[in-house]
Amino acid sequence: MKRDDKAVQVATIGFTGKSAQEFFDLLKNAHVRTVLDIRLSNTSQLAGFAKKQDLPFFLDKICGAGYVEMPELAPEPDLFKRYKANEMKWDEFAAAYVDVIAKRRVESNLDIDLFRSACLLCSEHLPHHCHRQIALEYLNSQWNSRLKITHLT
Template sequence: MEVATIGFTNKSAERFFGLLREANVRTLLDVRLNNISQLAGFAKKADLRFFLSELLGAQYVELRELAPEKDMLKRYQAKDLDWDQYADAYVELLAKRRVESNLDIDLFDHGCMLCSEDKPHHCHRRLAAEYLNTRWDNRLKIAHLF
């Protein structure tokens, strides 16, 4: 089962939607905490829904259960938590939420998890994909688009 991850930062709309097209994405899985007031206009929830449908024939699904908690993200952004502490807290949150039991794995087939970070190295979308993959018997083949 193929699943991708992508961040919109430092990408033009042309590059962003081109990467999704090349990866044959059928569903964009929005795992952002804040998806309505982003700097890139094409990345706002309402605009994404339209562009995905019109340009790619793809669907938009908001997955708030994979978003970090507001306080956790603020502490990381303020450097009160380093990356390792943030990552540990986020994975613990996913376990507490039991996301692997509450999400349908089929939703991830040709899906792409969206966040804002340009690269996946220090982004919760990578952690979420890896967490789900370990809970779903490594059935996901993860590709990071950047």
């Protein structure tokens, strides 16, 4: 069987700093088929319209998209807590997070086809200091740069 080496279009989005309309319009306009939820905590009341309990319904009804919870790309709770408490700098967090997902062997345990027309969801408004960007950069380094990444902001 011939391996498909075509580029895989994948996006990222954070829900904070966006209204529900902005959030769902971005996903719909990007033709996202599946939202991959890589948040450590996706049940908080602070998540509003993006709570795990409600998001699959909204995605289906508004965007015709599916929802997959992907905890294997979430950071370890202690690591995230230390970063949020300013006990470590961004570069230290990023390196430690890469170690975590490398030990989980995410590149071997996740199918690249799951990322096709998908969008990684996290909380941070912008990707620059968010683990969603690090996760995709790591996977891209392991998957021969096949991921073509767009950040929906």
